[in-house]
Amino acid sequence: MVQNRNKLIDLFIGNVSNSIIHEIFEKSIDDENISSRYEKELTTSFNIAKKYREKINPIDRKLPDKDIECIKTKITNKIRSELLLRISKGYENIDLDLIEELVNRRLKSLKIL
Amino acid sequence: MLNISPISTKLSECPTPTELNQRSILYEKCCKMELIAKVSKGSRMDQVYIPKHRPGLNVGSYVVVKQLEVLEKVQEKPYYYNIKYIEPIKLEIINKIFNIINKNGIVDNIIITGSFLEKGFNFNDIDIITISNNKIDSKYIENLIKTNIGIKAHLILLSNKAIIEGLATDPLYNLMLSECISKKRLIYKIKKKINYKILDLHLLKSKSLLDNFDILSGKEKYSLTRNMVSISLFIENKKINYEILNKEIRMLLDLKNVDEIKQNRINKKSFLKNYNKIYKKTFNKIMKKIKNGSKQK
Numbered sequence: 001m002v003q004n005r006n007k008l009i010d011l012f013i014g015n016v017s018n019s020i021i022h023e024i025f026e027k028s029i030d031d032e033n034i035s036s037r038y039e040k041e042l043t044t045s046f047n048i049a050k051k052y053r054e055k056i057n058p059i060d061r062k063l064p065d066k067d068i069e070c071i072k073t074k075i076t077n078k079i080r081s082e083l084l085l086r087i088s089k090g091y092e093n094i095d096l097d098l099i100e101e102l103v104n105r106r107l108k109s110l111k112i113l
Numbered sequence: 114m115l116n117i118s119p120i121s122t123k124l125s126e127c128p129t130p131t132e133l134n135q136r137s138i139l140y141e142k143c144c145k146m147e148l149i150a151k152v153s154k155g156s157r158m159d160q161v162y163i164p165k166h167r168p169g170l171n172v173g174s175y176v177v178v179k180q181l182e183v184l185e186k187v188q189e190k191p192y193y194y195n196i197k198y199i200e201p202i203k204l205e206i207i208n209k210i211f212n213i214i215n216k217n218g219i220v221d222n223i224i225i226t227g228s229f230l231e232k233g234f235n236f237n238d239i240d241i242i243t244i245s246n247n248k249i250d251s252k253y254i255e256n257l258i259k260t261n262i263g264i265k266a267h268l269i270l271l272s273n274k275a276i277i278e279g280l281a282t283d284p285l286y287n288l289m290l291s292e293c294i295s296k297k298r299l300i301y302k303i304k305k306k307i308n309y310k311i312l313d314l315h316l317l318k319s320k321s322l323l324d325n326f327d328i329l330s331g332k333e334k335y336s337l338t339r340n341m342v343s344i345s346l347f348i349e350n351k352k353i354n355y356e357i358l359n360k361e362i363r364m365l366l367d368l369k370n371v372d373e374i375k376q377n378r379i380n381k382k383s384f385l386k387n388y389n390k391i392y393k394k395t396f397n398k399i400m401k402k403i404k405n406g407s408k409q410k
Contacts, residue, residue, distance in 0.1 A: 007328040090404035
């Protein structure tokens with residue numbers, strides 16, 4: 001069961017990160033065509049993350065502090081490394097300062113914090 | 114179709130066909146007469162033609178003209194795209210799905226795609242694309258299909274504009290429509306537009322296999338691999354269909370059969386090594402194009 005919980009947390013982290021990465025991409029561009037794709041992807045990933053959250057105990061209240069810390073760090077690192085990689089390859093207008101705020105907001109809405 | 118009979122005729126008695134001409138089928142029994150005929154278009158008034166020589170329906174007599182129950186509608190044949198074989202029972206299911214959707218929404222076309230069309234019965238659900246500019250309650254139709262046919266359906270609603278855009282920019286759309294069955298003929302003249310930022314977005318999904326190899330199922334691994342390799346083919350301007358794609362997956366990932374991925378029978382070390390190599394190569398190609406060409410607006 002513990003192993004299952006860890007798997008679920010990993011899948012949850014992947015999807016929340018993906019969702020936030022796309023939200024930051026979406027804020028960085030003016031092209032409506034691409035922006036709508038980012039928006040769609042962020043919603044899809046967020047909905048998948050929600051489904052994983054519903055399977056991680058405790059379901060209806062915040063997670064233990066050590067889990068919160070671990071999840072938050074993993075998500076933040078994952079997002080930062082993907083964004084930095086793309087900035088180095090030519091992406092522009094990406095605001096790294098948004099990461100912390102968006103991570104907190106997402107985790108609160110998913111009852112992790 | 115109209116049914117014409119003298120007012121005094123008992124309709125309950127079943128007539129036998131005795132005469133057939135181009136315009137009508139004549140039935141007679143004793144002195145009673147029924148006629149099935151088409152309404153013809155006239156210049157000033159429309160009319161129903163009846164044979165000159167007939168037993169009954171004399172000139173001057175009064176008749177009832179009423180709508181005949183329409184004969185059961187002939188099932189239209191669907192269009193097959195690169196489908197080499199399909200089990201007859203699946204065709205019946207497809208026809209039922211077409212009927213359910215048609216009765217519950219106005220759609221321009223219905224396309225069946227995905228694993229349901231593969232040989233055998235190893236599918237989880239039926240992927241259905243409906244092309245329509247009208248709003249359709251997809252959840253309601255999915256439930257109807259589940260209740261009536263007993264199979265889970267995954268309905269994707271697309272407008273005509275969205276499917277054209279998808280086919281021009283997204284390798285997965287190309288893959289989906291490379292093998293499919295549609296209610297109406299597919300006529301799309303597509304000019305490929307490679308948008309590298311959108312491809313980067315699609316490719317990012319496949320990265321999760323590197324991070325979550327142990328927790329993903331065989332089917333999920335295959336889906337992520339397929340996504341990555343189709344992007345790689347797309348940017349190389351190669352044709353995309355399941356056969357080409359699976360051949361490429363086998364070659365790039367050094368496998369005998371793609372079923373090894375689907376059944377989770379792959380060697381983790383060598384698979385991840387090859388996968389990572391393809392991912393990086395594809396990612397770098399996309400990034401190079403983003404750096405060289407399309408600056409963000």
